[in-house]
Amino acid sequence: MAIKQKNDTSQRGSRIKLTSKETSELIIEGIVTIVLLILLNIAILSLAQLLIKDTTTTKNLIFDIKEVLVKTFSNEKFYSLGNLTLGFMIIFDLIILYWRLIRRYHQMQLRHIISELHYIANGNYGHRIPFELAGDLGRVIESINGLVDSTVEAIEEERKIEKSKDELITNISHDIRTPLTSIIGYLGLIEEKQYRNEEDLLKYTHTAYSKAKQMKLLVDDLFEYTKVRQPSTPLNLIQFDMEQLLAQLAVDFEIDANKKGMHVDVITTPSPFIMEGDTEKLVRLFNNLIANALKYGRQGKQIVLEAERVGSEAIITVKNDGPQIPEASLNQLFDRFYRVEESRSQETGGTGLGLAIAQSIVVLHGGYIYAKSDRKWTSFVIHLPLMRSTIE
Template identity: 65%
Template sequence: MSEKVKLTGKEKSELWIEGIVTVILLLMLNFALLVLINQMIAHNPGLENAIWGVKTNLTFGSRGFHLWSWSNLFLALMAIADVIVVYWRLARRYRQMQMRHVIAELHFIADGHLDHRIKFEVNTELQKVVSSINALVDSTVNSMAEERRIEQSKDELITNVSHDIRTPLTSIIGYLGLIEDHQYRSEEELLKYTHTAYLKAKQMKVLVEDLFEYTKVKSTTTKLNPVRFNMIAMLEQLAASFELEAHKKHMRILVSGEPDPLMMEADTEKLGRVFNNLIVNALKYGQGGRHIFLDAQRIGSEVVVKVSNDGAQIPNDALSQLFDRFYRVEESRSQETGGTGLGLAIAQSIIALHGGYIYADSSPEITSFVIHLPLKVGASLTDNKNKSNEEAGKSK
């Protein structure tokens, strides 16, 4: 809450001294002016006659009562002028004191107290400066917090990448070392070592590719190549491409949606990566499930796509972290079961590039990843971001 500047005892004394000195100087000036005018009248009778004429014009009654004499009029004008001068001098000194307080507060903030703000009231012009200072400090604090967040994010990324690369790399070096030292008993064992090293190398390749894709879609310079296409036809093509893998898992992929055709504009290559990740996750983690549902609906000015499965439920405490980099629902970080942990983070970034948002919902009956996309790239970007924040809050 704003309050007026509290003057110190020294500052109050300065104001009193300023006022007293000003009054004394003005009284001396007034006295000098009166003496000067009296001398002028004494040496110039014509001037006295002119003043007498004014005096006559201000006469009332038969007895000649004079409303003003020239000296009374002059004294009144001087008194008004004196009050104005005293007020101006004191106001100016008070503003100077306010400025000193603002500068002191600014030095206090500059010394590292960035949580401090200037809260007292000052004159209108100086208040604009105070508001600008507070806004600048807020902006600086936010920028520093964002910079720390980015640095922390980079550190976490490096740590996670190092961890995930080190594990298969250790295996590769170990098995190749056995081969290098001829520590194998048969050709069959040699082939086993080389095959294991090959699989670990492929895991590293997948991680590097996912990491490259993640950094690319997170870049502010990433551009989309939007084309007009039928979303339902795209989902049907994806279902056909995963039909064999689904059959091995004893699952069926069902496509539905309306209207058909559902025409929209987006980067189909990047959206294909999103749906591939979601379908692969449904096949990998939908234990006990028998169906994967791909559904697209046009609702108002956006398209809502759901990728669902009737497999195992995702724990509620994991829903809010699914889209974090390198997060896996399993406690184990084994890549045989957990992948790279970047798939959903990549999907979220691609959807955000389109001006949309994605969230997850899971119950014992069905688990769904819900994607909201504008019919046209760039449409309602701000509204979609706001909706994304709201949905993220709900999922938590």
């Protein structure tokens, strides 16, 4: 959805400019008000004059007031009853005139604000009401613009989520379709007896079996990814020794590392290294990182698992001395299905979800992870709180 923008840069922060029609309306309002006030004043004076002529008591009261004023002030002419009455009437008329004009002006301002609001409501979410007003109308404009900003952010976030879902479905469909096509193809050959001997039959069944395992791995990783992506996913927190956990992982990967001419070393400070976490999920985290190092750290000879305590944090680094990762790819390593080299990924296999799962597990524990790479080491650095329960 494209967001249209009204050309209001020249009006940003400006006051409302009345149109010629609105100016004419304001002038007519003033003239009508003045005419009505003149008629009202004439009616009041006429009524007062009739009362003075017909009522002796009223005459005496007015005479007494006049006498008091004359004694109090020396200028009798200036404070004559007629001048005082005229002065009060003029002040009253000016107040009424100002009130009616300012009320009509505020109505016109509100009309402009409503017009801007309709323009935004028609889908022009990039537009903001540009007027800078004082008082209640100013606060209304600020509230409307703030609401539009929040709405645009929500729309953009929803759009990103939808795009992310579409990309996920597309990637899953592609990664499942490829092995599924092979499985169907080889099973079809077997079904139609398109094989020459038992050796061909075993070859076809083995290929179909391998592709089925590849599909199962993808489904398992996808399930794990969706599970750890939920912020509400529960953690089974226990205290454990990180040194022992890393040492056990090094033993588990020893055979695979030896096949690739690599070895896994563990360095921890202090020893023992006691911290808190969900060991099942942390094992999955380090399995993914070590497996990633074995796949893409070829030509290297060493994988190092380091853990050190810094303040209230545990900093764990999984690094290998394999080929350097380009700088442009470092920030995308944790994206779903992202691979630095497509050809290399096809050679080494994998679902493309391992690092995304690892990042989600770290976030669940209240930490963060990042990658760095130079000619000597490619490192995945993890920051975790030593005691997760103390920050909840």
